[in-house]
Amino acid sequence: MRKVLMGNHALSYGAMLSRVQVVAAYPITPQTQVVELLSEMCAEKILDAQFIKVESEHSAMAACLGASLAGARTFTATSAQGLALMHELLHWASGGRLPVVLGNINRAMAPGWSIWTDQNDSLSQRDTGWMQFYCGSNQEVLDSVIQAFKVAEKLHIPAMIILDAFSLSHTYEIVDVPDQEKVDKFLPPFQPKFRLTPDEPHAFGGLTSPEHYFELRYKLQKDMEKAPALIEETGQEFEELFGRKLGLVDPYKCDDAEIILVTSGTTGYTARVAVDHFREKGLKVGNLRIRVLRPFPFEKVQSILSHAKKVAVIDRNISYGHHGIFYQEVKSALYGNSSVPVFGYITGLGGRDITLNTFQKIIEETQRNETPPERISWIGVKK
Amino acid sequence: MKKQQPTKKIIFHSEKEMPLAPYSLGSMLHNRTGAWRNIRPEINLENCIQCGICWKFCPDVAIYIENEYPVVDYTYCKGCGLCAEECPVKCITMVEEEK
Amino acid sequence: MVEIRFHGRGGQGTVVASKILADAINKEGKFVQAYPEFGVERRGAPVYAFIRIDETPIFDKSRIYSPDHIVVLDPTLIEAIDVTEGLKEKGWIIVNTDKKPEELAFPTKYRVATIDATHIALKHQLGTRATPIVNTAIVGAVVKVLDLARLESVIQAVKEGVPLKPEENAAAAKEAYESVVFHS
Ligand code: SF4
Ligand code: SF4
Numbered sequence: 001m002r003k004v005l006m007g008n009h010a011l012s013y014g015a016m017l018s019r020v021q022v023v024a025a026y027p028i029t030p031q032t033q034v035v036e037l038l039s040e041m042c043a044e045k046i047l048d049a050q051f052i053k054v055e056s057e058h059s060a061m062a063a064c065l066g067a068s069l070a071g072a073r074t075f076t077a078t079s080a081q082g083l084a085l086m087h088e089l090l091h092w093a094s095g096g097r098l099p100v101v102l103g104n105i106n107r108a109m110a111p112g113w114s115i116w117t118d119q120n121d122s123l124s125q126r127d128t129g130w131m132q133f134y135c136g137s138n139q140e141v142l143d144s145v146i147q148a149f150k151v152a153e154k155l156h157i158p159a160m161i162i163l164d165a166f167s168l169s170h171t172y173e174i175v176d177v178p179d180q181e182k183v184d185k186f187l188p189p190f191q192p193k194f195r196l197t198p199d200e201p202h203a204f205g206g207l208t209s210p211e212h213y214f215e216l217r218y219k220l221q222k223d224m225e226k227a228p229a230l231i232e233e234t235g236q237e238f239e240e241l242f243g244r245k246l247g248l249v250d251p252y253k254c255d256d257a258e259i260i261l262v263t264s265g266t267t268g269y270t271a272r273v274a275v276d277h278f279r280e281k282g283l284k285v286g287n288l289r290i291r292v293l294r295p296f297p298f299e300k301v302q303s304i305l306s307h308a309k310k311v312a313v314i315d316r317n318i319s320y321g322h323h324g325i326f327y328q329e330v331k332s333a334l335y336g337n338s339s340v341p342v343f344g345y346i347t348g349l350g351g352r353d354i355t356l357n358t359f360q361k362i363i364e365e366t367q368r369n370e371t372p373p374e375r376i377s378w379i380g381v382k383k
Numbered sequence: 384m385k386k387q388q389p390t391k392k393i394i395f396h397s398e399k400e401m402p403l404a405p406y407s408l409g410s411m412l413h414n415r416t417g418a419w420r421n422i423r424p425e426i427n428l429e430n431c432i433q434c435g436i437c438w439k440f441c442p443d444v445a446i447y448i449e450n451e452y453p454v455v456d457y458t459y460c461k462g463c464g465l466c467a468e469e470c471p472v473k474c475i476t477m478v479e480e481e482k
Numbered sequence: 483m484v485e486i487r488f489h490g491r492g493g494q495g496t497v498v499a500s501k502i503l504a505d506a507i508n509k510e511g512k513f514v515q516a517y518p519e520f521g522v523e524r525r526g527a528p529v530y531a532f533i534r535i536d537e538t539p540i541f542d543k544s545r546i547y548s549p550d551h552i553v554v555l556d557p558t559l560i561e562a563i564d565v566t567e568g569l570k571e572k573g574w575i576i577v578n579t580d581k582k583p584e585e586l587a588f589p590t591k592y593r594v595a596t597i598d599a600t601h602i603a604l605k606h607q608l609g610t611r612a613t614p615i616v617n618t619a620i621v622g623a624v625v626k627v628l629d630l631a632r633l634e635s636v637i638q639a640v641k642e643g644v645p646l647k648p649e650e651n652a653a654a655a656k657e658a659y660e661s662v663v664f665h666s
Contacts, residue, residue: 004504004514097404116520136543156403166520167543172504173515194406202407212408215398223403266543273542351520355544 005175007168008033010138011077011103011161013175014145016047017183018101021072021190024052024063026082029115030165031105034077057082061089061100068098069204071195073149077103079165080121081110087125090158094129094220096205099152099159099190101145102130106265106316107165108350116351117165119265119317123293123325129220131159131227132294134264136250138173140291143238146187147246150234153190155223165351167266178242186241227295248297250289251304253279257286259366260308262301262330264290267314267354274359285363290326298333305330306338312366316348323376343372347379386447386456387412416443420462422477428452430474437466437475484628485546488531489565490555492523495617498643499555500531502621505639506631507535515540528563535630553624554578555599555616566592574664576624578616582663595664597623602657606650615651618644622655623662633659 005013011034015023023042025035041047050067054060057078068074078086083104093100104122108114122132133148135141141163148159163169196202208216228248235246252272254260263271268289278285288304290297305311311334315324322328327344334342343366348354361379392413395401402408426437437453438446445460446453455466467475490496497518504516512535519530532546548568557579559565566575566588575588576595583594599619609615618640625631633656640655641648 002508004501004508004516095404096406115522164543166517170520171515171517171543172501173540174508174513193403203410204404204406206405206408208405208408211394212401212405215395215401216403216405216408218398219401219403269541270543353545355547356542 001177002174003177004172005138005142005177006033006170006172007135007138007141007163008105008170009037010141010175011145011163012037012041013177014142014161015075015101015103016041017142017178017180018073018075018146018149018187019184019189020047020049020075022050022052022064022067022074023076024054024060024067024074025076025078026054026057026060028057028079028082030107030169031077031079031082031103033169034103034105038075057085058089061086061093064100065089065092065096065098068093068100069096069196071190071192071197073153073190074098074100075102075145076100077105079105080107083121083125084109087128090125090128090130092205093158095216097156097220099149099156101148101152101159101161103141103145103161103163105165105169106162112350114350115165117167117316118349118351119162119315119325122160122162123317123319125160126294126325129157129224130294131157131224131292133159133161133292134268134290135161135163135168136266136269136289136291138168138171138175139244140246141168142175142177143242143244143246146183147231147234147238149190150187151227151230153192154230155227156193157220157223157227162265164266176242176244182241186238224295228292228297228299231292231295246291247300248292249300249304250291252287252289254286254288254304254307256284257307258284258309259363260286260288260305260311261359261362262288262290262305262311262313262326264293264326265316267316267348270354270356271314271359274356274363277356278363283363283367293326293329296329296333301330301333302337305334305340308340310343310366311340312343312345312362314345314347314354314362316354318346318349341371343369343377344375345377345379352380386449386454387444387459389413389415389458415458416445416461417456417458420457420460421480422462422464423457423480424455424460424462424464424466424475425478426453426455427474427476430472432472434471436469436471440465440469483540484535484551484630485549486533486535486551486553486624486628487546487549488533488553488555489559489563490529490531490617491525491559492527492529493525493613494529494555495615496529496555497531499553499617499621500533502618502639502643503533503624503630505643506621506625506635509635509639510631512537513539520545528559549573551576551628553620555620560586574627576620576627576662578620583665593664595623595627595662597658597662599623599654599658602654602661606654606657608647608650608654618651619654619658622658626659626662627664
């Protein structure tokens with residue numbers, strides 16, 4: 001059914017249709033409505049789940065770990081400082097191989113105190129062993145939750161669904177809310193490979209000597225390496241049932257493009273409008289929206305970008321002392337594989353709007369220069 | 384809780400044999416902590432009120448319950464004295480080990 | 483693509499108005515995107531809501547700076563802020579007021595429509611004299627002036643979208659749809 005939903009509610013609907021059994025969360029702007037709606041759904045018995053109220057995000061994730069370890073399908077949502085407070089337990093979730101799904105609203109880290117979007121909160125958690133899905137629309141938010149549960153539970157690896165503050169979280173868009181029976185067909189109940197139950201006592205998370213720790217981490221990486229194929233496969237299965245694509249990347253007019261923009265989140269959708277605008281003027285531009293950052297889609301990125309004459313990576317984030325994080329990732333994927341020059345742009349930090357004008361500056365600068373004139377090109381800083 | 388049987392130390396020789404997560408990855412049953420003991424707990428069962436506090440508090444799970452009374456497993460009891468300290472009727476005494 | 487900016491005051495239901503309009507447009511099978519001002523809202527302070535409408539899916543996620551039309555829920559805002567900022571030429575200004583369009587001093591490059599939404603709201607027992615709930619009446623007027631949706635779609639969207647008094651709100655939307663004053 002076509003419904004007008006805000007991004008936060010698209011997350012809640014995704015969790016509801018996935019038939020989550022436990023939700024533990026702590027409210028934080030701009031995530032609040034996710035939890036509000038889920039708690040209402042639980043109270044009204046639309047959703048047969050246990051809603052656990054907690055006193056912090058750290059406790060929220062701790063409750064999720066316990067529930068997941070008991071074999072429940074578990075969901076939570078947070079943002080920025082809240083995600084940072086969960087940090088220690090994010091490692092527990094992945095190291096413990098607990099397939100929790102978390103919705104994170106991308107919000108800039110304080111200080112200065114901000115409630116507006118950028119990606120530094122989720123990218124600070126890049127190396128915690130979670131899968132990361134960056135969404136471009138509310139439809140994709142809802143669909144990604146369902147897909148993420150399927151992949152996460154198969155691999156026993158947790159997943160983050162990431163959406164921009166306000167540009168998605170509070171923006172109403174038309175979302176096709178799929179039928180429950182169809183979703184049930186796609187996503188069977190969680191069948192954990194191991195769990196804690198009083199019937200068969202086990203210890204979890206005990207002291208792990210150097211004799212065994214290394215192998216556990218090796219196994220996590222090996223399973224993470226299986227994720228790209230599995231994401232593509234579940235994406236195809238999803239498309240057959242629901243008619244919508246959910247791949248690792250979302251290329252737009254890249255086949256014959258001379259300049260390819262690399263984007264993520266809502267920026268990746270506005271970029272399409274910019275591509276069409278410049279195509280009308282005769283410039284062959286394309287856009288590669290990276291949907292999944294972890295696991296990194298090496299093959300896709302390499303095969304799509306190596307055709308281009310120039311690549312322009314747009315980051316709404318920064319690794320201080322280095323560069324934009326998507327820029328680093330793309331460059332490292334292309335190293336030894338292609339010599340296409342990669343231009344790195346940083347823009348939109350702290351919710352500064354990314355408009356057609358932003359893209360115009362980026363495309364023109366990329367077109368004008370053979371190689372990047374500066375290591376980082378800042379777009380929109382009041383200098 | 385029954386008496387535990389000592390085991391050999393578990394060492395996995397290949398990652399393939401291992402569980403995904405640190406989930407019952409090993410056990411301390413190979414570690415006979417009884418050898419660390421200098422003083423031993425002795426329970427006077429005549430005064431014992433069967434409250435189970437000693438069983439709950441023993442940090443080495445060295446007390447098990449048999450016929451509803453606590454029994455110390457000296458293979459694992461390391462002689463810390465916690466049980467004697469916590470017993471509400473003071474029916475556990477710590478006595479010097481003869482060496 | 484049509485882009486509209488709503489001006490109201492915190493607590494007036496400005497965002498709800500844009501959401502109900504989005505629902506009505508969804509019922510027409512068109513595409514729509516609606517969003518509030520990105521930030522915190524305070525009761526009584528000027529607030530904004532925005533809406534984009536198109537025949538095809540909307541990919542532009544940037545904010546609206548030069549709307550095609552504007553809607554003013556509270557006429558006192560006209561004195562307080564520049565409601566026409568960025569408004570395109572020939573754009574409609576739809577104002578909640580008891581005045582006629584020609585009585586309002588807007589530049590002639592804009593088109594003006596007026597609706598006495600406060601009067602309609604009170605007549606249908608929506609809110610109090612101090613805080614009338616004008617948003618559903620406004621939606622009725624906007625849809626009529628800009629020819630965005632059929633009246634049935636609006637009435638249905640209003641009934642589904644308001645927390646209280648669905649019939650009264652639907653009646654207010656209908657009355658505004660039928661009585662908005664404009665010369666096209
Ligand atoms: S002395 Fe310590 S280790 Fe031994 S039984 Fe008592 S509590 Fe357990
Ligand atoms: S704590 Fe003392 S009284 Fe309680 S069960 Fe143990 S020995 Fe008996």
